[in-house]
Amino acid sequence: MNNTTLSASEHTGLASRVCAITGGGSGIGRATALALARLGADVAVIDRDLAGAQATAAQVQALGVKGVAIGCDTSSEADVNAAAASVQEALGPCDVLVNAAGVLKAASLEDMSLQEWNRVISVNLTGYFLCAQAFGRQMRTTGRGAIIHIASIAATHPTGHSGAYAISKAAVSMLSRQLAIEWGPQGIRSNTVCPGMTWTGMTQEAYGRPGAAELRGNAIPLRRIGQPEEIADAVVYLASDRSAYVNGVDLTVDGGFTRNLMSLMPRTAL
Ligand code: NAD
Numbered sequence: 001m002n003n004t005t006l007s008a009s010e011h012t013g014l015a016s017r018v019c020a021i022t023g024g025g026s027g028i029g030r031a032t033a034l035a036l037a038r039l040g041a042d043v044a045v046i047d048r049d050l051a052g053a054q055a056t057a058a059q060v061q062a063l064g065v066k067g068v069a070i071g072c073d074t075s076s077e078a079d080v081n082a083a084a085a086s087v088q089e090a091l092g093p094c095d096v097l098v099n100a101a102g103v104l105k106a107a108s109l110e111d112m113s114l115q116e117w118n119r120v121i122s123v124n125l126t127g128y129f130l131c132a133q134a135f136g137r138q139m140r141t142t143g144r145g146a147i148i149h150i151a152s153i154a155a156t157h158p159t160g161h162s163g164a165y166a167i168s169k170a171a172v173s174m175l176s177r178q179l180a181i182e183w184g185p186q187g188i189r190s191n192t193v194c195p196g197m198t199w200t201g202m203t204q205e206a207y208g209r210p211g212a213a214e215l216r217g218n219a220i221p222l223r224r225i226g227q228p229e230e231i232a233d234a235v236v237y238l239a240s241d242r243s244a245y246v247n248g249v250d251l252t253v254d255g256g257f258t259r260n261l262m263s264l265m266p267r268t269a270l
Helices: 008-012 027-038 050-062 077-091 114-142 165-186 212-217 228-239
Strands: 018-022 042-047 067-071 096-099 145-150 188-195 250-253
Touching: 018 027, 018 077, 018 114, 027 042, 027 050, 027 096, 027 228, 042 050, 042 077, 050 067, 067 077, 077 114, 096 114, 096 228, 114 145, 114 165, 114 188, 145 165, 145 228, 165 188, 188 228, 228 250
Parallel strands: 018 042, 018 096, 042 067, 096 145, 145 188, 188 250
Antiparallel strands: none
């Protein structure tokens, strides 16, 4: 038996791993970039908001690891291929891809325009596919890789007035499973993290209103909205060697919200 203790970075195996994080300029992507950097990973921060990506990359570098910022619209194949080439040149072949770049556009399906539909699908679904393809090529050269897609509890729970969002997230879950079986034999794992309600730029407007966070938080067994760092912790697990045999799963991180259905039932007896 080995009696030596391990550092967190030895435990996770993430030191010097090359991680590409889309949507890394804000919210869950930024929290994930920093969590991976704290464990010694080198991080490429990819976002269409270059200033946001640069701010995250500066925080990554301050942790003593390599950090690069890349401006990229993940729904553009040319942008994604250029971003993947930049990552390889700056840091080496990608070991970990985190697909987090996403958009939420409120709409009802009744009168949603095709343009709005296509915009959400092109970022939330096609962008994830394009990034998986581009970075997956690099993973195949080393015979190892972990892809983590940020889906949502909306992937399994329809959400009123959310337009194509929930539909795109359901498709992300299947994209991930499909990759898990197609690329597993090549040493590449694919899993999703499904966050529940989380404080980020995407939800600031909704939760920032007086009383809104308390109202929503009260519907959650843990009685609060989640923080991006709590989603990042689940991503770190799926990126790390500690999940080496985990492939094709959806990991829900929602404070128990989606297990709460029966407690919402009005009580008629007892
Ligand atoms: P956020 O708005 O803080 O961050 C999203 C980032 O994606 C931004 O930096 C934005 O510039 C970037 N982005 C958007 N479109 C892009 C594109 N075409 N190309 C490149 N970058 C692009 O939001 P967040 O909450 O951190 O969202 C991250 C992921 O988590 C999303 O996929 C979102 O759907 C998912 N999610 C969020 C919540 C929540 O409650 N916040 C819940 C479930 C799932």
